[in-house]
Amino acid sequence: QKEVEQNSGPLSVPEGAIASLNCTYSDRGSQSFFWYRQYSGKSPELIMSIYSNGDKEDGRFTAQLNKASQYVSLLIRDSQPSDSATYLCAGSDRGSTLGRLYFGRGTQLTVWP
């Protein structure tokens, strides 16, 4: 069974701080990972994709992947109240022919002014 586990949170950080969201996965065949942001009452919105070991930076967001430890993280620098949302981690097996994504339960982040 392919599973993705996220730190359950909720996570609360002050404005301007670094928010760290973590995710572990059970299937070593998983090769592609995605972070989605979901505001209350809205759909999940793709914010980061990462396919290889190391860091990937996009503006204030940095995704980190460590395949040896089966660990994915998302760092949000200079957190803003508008970053308050639930963050979903998802993994995918590139060899899959069904395009399946395996989602974690999500981590709720609150950034307070």
Place this chain on the structure above:
Amino acid sequence: ETGVTQTPRHLVMGMTNKKSLKCEQHLGHNAMYWYKQSAKKPLELMFVYSLEERVENNSVPSRFSPECPNSSHLFLHLHTLQPEDSALYLCASSQDLVGGQPQHFGDGTRLSIL
């Protein structure tokens, strides 16, 4: 036009009603998905379609019946639902079914069963 559009946004129905959820994608994608999102649970994949052909049915009760008339439209027909079916139903699309691709979601239909 936004990428993936779902209607209605909210739906309240009795257990004996029949209704349909609609999804339309404007991204030129070939694969479409239905998910159920309940509180405190991971997203549950319900159905997968590729080029109008159903390729996966994840042990979903027969009271949910999907339909994909073309690669841009996806429906979920509902009948004789149960209170535990109350949830957010999300439609998503991806370029195709090759693994490792991101999926793009619609805003969902919030379904409440009386």
